[in-house]
């Protein structure tokens with residue numbers, strides 16, 4: 271057994287190997303290797319048809335041949351894609367081996383590479399190297415992970431834009447502003463007259479901090495919208511008992527997920543289901559019908575319905591159009607209509623029956639309404655289109671060209687707190703050294719956003735979210 275050359279190298283230069291394509295059926299699999307010594311490692315398990323060594327072929331060329339083990343037994347007929355640094359994803363020499371997609375072949379190739387001195391790559395280790403070699407910053411590295419795991423087209427668009435560096439640019443702008451503040455602080459301290467400097471300094475710093483806070487707020491306000499785009503836009507079906515909420519829920523889903531009966535109070539607790547429409551995930555929530563009840567369990571369900579309305583991005587207020595409204599219903603509908611006017615669509619259900627409903631009382635009359643029959647499949651396409659339009663109008667403005675991770679979001683919260691603290695310390699007597707000290711500390715936090723100064727611990731938590739082979 272050969273001793274691993276890896277033991278002589280720093281960890282981030284060792285040759286690492288992993289399957290880069292998903293396991294499962296498919297014609298071709300890709301085994302990826304990277305490291306400063308990768309060409310030598312792979313040459314010892316490669317037999318090119320050209321009889322050349324990989325060390326002697328040009329960069330970014332595809333070379334036909336075989337992977338062989340230490341006894342020179344052929345393991346598979348493959349293509350070697352050789353890419354020399356620095357034009358590689360990791361910033362190091364990289365070789366990708368396209369082999370036949372058979373788990374035994376893949377394992378044999380990986381084992382041969384390990385016997386020749388490589389080691390298994392950890393999660394996200396290829397990407398971590400790209401980051402360490404300055405191929406991209408941390409926000410872009412995180413975007414790569416978002417791209418791989420994007421659950422919907424809209425989430426993918428954001429992640430792709432982020433890869434181009436849109437978020438880094440905004441963080442860099444924040445960083446520049448703080449450096450300006452720091453410069454200002456030090457200049458005030460060293461060059462300006464005492465009376466003059468306190469006044470100018472305080473006004474300027476105050477102004478700059480306000481701008482910075484506004485910028486951070488602006489970046490952060492998209493976080494919730496982005497989470498929704500990723501996790502599903504909450505659409506709550508709310509209304510009186512027996513109005514047909516569960517029927518509509520099933521009709522929109524295209525399957526009988528919720529129980530429908532003619533008994534009022536059938537749905538006791540909220541039910542959720544996902545649906546993919548127009549590039550977004552819709553998270554439909556069927557709720558317990560609203561009514562006064564002495565039944566404790568039903569009452570709990572009703573309270574939950576109001577909570578769902580509050581949490582929802584969109585409320586479908588389902589009303590039975592085949593009967594008149596009771597005084598109690600008027601009160602309940604008004605509550606929904608007033609509290610959630612901007613996000614509520616009224617659905618007048620059961621229009622296959624004679625219409626007895628009068629909808630002329632103010633809060634409801636002002637809302638956009640759609641007449642449907644879930645039983646007879648009337649008006650449902652129009653309703654779906656209206657929901658899609660409403661989502662687009664609620665979310666497209668918030669659609670940004672980046673995705674904030676929880677790590678970044680939390681870090682931004684800390685930065686805001688620190689800014690507010692600095693601002694509060696700008697009293698009549700300014701202690702410049704203290705402000706400068708705080709600003710330097712702040713700068714370090716901002717650099718953590720893009721990963722310019724980041725501890726190994728944080729790096730590890732960021733990259734272990736990746737899959738092996740990335």
Ligand SMILES: Nc1nc2c(ncn2[C@@H]2O[C@H](COP(=O)(O)OP(=O)(O)OP(=O)(O)O)[C@@H](O)[C@H]2O)c(=O)[nH]1
Pocket residue numbers: 510511512513514515516517518529530531532533534535536537538557558559560619620621622623642643644645646
């Ligand atoms: N004629 C007619 N009946 C409908 C329509 N939609 C629902 N129904 C009937 O209305 C009754 C109640 O429907 P559900 O979907 O269970 O109503 P719900 O709002 O979920 O009721 P709860 O869960 O009790 O709050 C059932 O008997 C349905 O078949 C419709 O468009 N037309």
Ligand SMILES: [Mg+2]
Pocket residue numbers: 515516517528529530536537556557559
């Ligand atoms: Mg129901």
